[in-house]
Amino acid sequence: MxxxxxxxxxxxxxxxxxxxxxxxxxxxxxxxxxxxxxxxxxxxxxxxxxxxxxxxxxxxPHAMVGAYHATLKLLADVNALQHVSWQSSLTLSLWDKQRGLFDLKAVSWLPVNLALIWAVYRLPRHDFSSVKGMLRLAITMMNRTEEQTVQQWMDEIKAPKRLVEDMLEVLCLGVMNEPMHTANAKTFARVLATSFSSHKNAKMGWFNQPLxxxxxxxxxxxxxxxxxxxxxxxxxxxxxxxxxxxxxxxxxxxxxxxxxxxxxxxPTQAITNIHLWFEENLNLPNMMQGMLGTYGQWLFDVSKMLHQTTGLHHVCMIISADETDLSQISQKELIDRVLHEAEMMLGRALPEPKKVRFIREKRATVLVxxxxxxxxxxxxxxxxxxxxxxxxxxxxxxxxxxxxxxxxxxxxxxxxxxxxx
Missing domain, CATH: 3.40.50.720 (NAD(P)-binding Rossmann-like Domain)
Known part of the structure; x- marks a missing residue:
């Protein structure tokens, strides 16, 4: 017009x-x-x-999901879609100290809802109770109130502890940057309904250039x-x-x-990003590695995301909903903690990083x-x-x-x- x-x-x-x-x-x-x-x-x-x-x-690092339709249209309108790379299908690569490395992977030959249930069932130490938990989650998704928290929703449907720890808490922290005991259930239900409505919407992507x-x-x-x-x-x-x-x-x-x-x-919430540069490639098991039961929650191989093959190797540990009191613990102690966690995941000692940058966005997210x-x-x-x-x-x-x-x-x-x- x-x-x-x-x-x-x-x-x-x-x-x-x-x-x-x-x-x-x-x-x-x-x-x-x-x-x-x-x-x-x-x-x-x-x-x-x-x-x-x-x-x-x-x-x-900023992850993308296929359900970000408005963002994808904006990128298309300015001829920048090539700056996003995509998984072939939804895969969350996870690690914890007891089970080691494992993937939550939705196979493409099943409808996405069934594929997700099947993916959860196949996770180590999960069983049919996780399947029933997923079904109760889906059935009750549209009945959330504005005041209910995600934790109250999980208690209501008696979600199994493993299902919460391995998937729902990971998603809540990653998308809403807020712990389940305060995060809004109605918004979280919308995120789940939107993101898992199709395989195209569910898959994850990443920017292959700096933002x-x-x-x-x-x-x-x-x-x-x-x-x-x-x-x-x-x-x-x-x-x-x-x-x-x-x-x-x-x-x-x-x-x-x-x-x-x-x-x-x-109300706002902080995110902490700890950037680490090494002289050698750490050969991380996955480009986006989720870590359970640790201070650092996601370890990103930034060099791999950006297709960097020369110079120092860059990785970044993300701590969502970070409420750590920096007056009680030093940045160096937090950096040492995430390095130790990365060593536990990789099963070997890491070299001393050549450079470290600690960035805390105090008001990273305006809360729901x-x-x-x-x-x-x-x-x-x-x-x-x-x-x-x-x-x-x-x-x-x-x-x-x-x-x-x-x-x-x-x-x-x-x-x-x-x-x-």
Whole structure:
């Protein structure tokens, strides 16, 4: 839909939600000014250059799933689908001290629901009780309340301990970045229903380039082609600064509240990423290795993900929902702990890493909670991470959806109000 050149839109926030909103509005013919307080676009999905290892580094690896339809469409629209690689079928590679290495693998020749049940049944030390647990989970999935936690749901269906530890807790921490005793059951049920609706949706993928190159740069290039003005290091402190026909706020909920003067606290959760570089290839058993009963939960072979064959070998240990008090334990102690866990998994001593980088995103995830409503000027639209129970958790997919939704709402408002008519 072509729009008048005089219609100017401000997008506040240059993360994925803001970039998506700006793209859709610019495609519809609006003049768009995008304001980002940081020196680079991308929000928490940006990368940084480390001169010492001569490498672009993400704060932490980001997995994709086939159910991220909005993200995949965005990548397709900016000709960047080639930056995502995929498993042939859903496989979660796991390890614990008692059972060693094993895979939860959904065979492609069965319908996905049956394939998943069969995969769980075949896990070491599982039996028909896990099958019954999976069936009870599926039967009760649509009956979750907004107040129920994932742990309460698991208690209700009497989910076997092994099923919880080997699959459900892993997924809850990985997708929602929150432990089961506080994570919202209604949102977790939506994640399960969406992700395991088909083999295509269930399979996992990964970015084969750093996020700044794989996702942020292609969108930014498209925005430049569309004439979007992008101002970095520009902090918007009041809506009164913006002399625009409409505004999209594409900020995390806590930053939105600060800008609007809203006193409500927004619960967030940290993620810790421990990057390790070695002179030799560690020959990890899998590119994405889940670890059970350990501080480090996922060990990623970043060099393999990015097809790097020269230079130092880069791996990263992820700790989701990390509530470790860094005033009580040092970073070095935590690094030593994950190195010891990796040695237990590999069954051998590791060489001393040539470089270590400890990155904790204190507000990595805005948690799923009921939010109080508040009034906004009619020309202001939200593309903020603020998931309510039953909505998708704060992921790249939610950011893209939020940007799309805000742009759609603005288009509808413009049609009815005829900006600058």
């Amino acid at each position: 072509a729009q008048s050149d005089s219609k100017r839109i401000a997008v506040v926030g240059g993360g994925i939600a803001g970039l998506t909103a700006a793209l859709r509005l610019a495609e519809s013919g609006y003049q768009v000014d995008l304001f980002e307080a940081a020196p680079a676009l991308g929000g928490r999905t940006k990368s940084f250059y480390d001169e010492e290892v001569d490498e672009w580094v993400d704060n932490g 700044s190159q794989a996702l942020v740069a292609p969108v930014a290039d498209k925005l430049r082609d569309l004439g979007v003005n992008m101002e970095l290091r520009h902090t918007v402190r009041s809506l009164d600064e913006l002399n625009h026909d409409a505004v999209v706020l594409a900020l995390p909920a806590f930053a939105r509240n600060r800008l609007l003067g809203i006193k409500e606290e927004v 909670r009921n939010q109080k409503s508040f009034d906004l000027p009619e020309h202001v639209f939200l593309a903020c991470e603020s998931p309510a129970p039953g909505e998708l958790p704060a992921t790249i997919e939610l950011a893209v959806i939020s940007g799309e939704k805000a742009a759609h709402e603005l288009l509808g408002w413009d049609k009815n109000h005829k900006i600058n008519a």
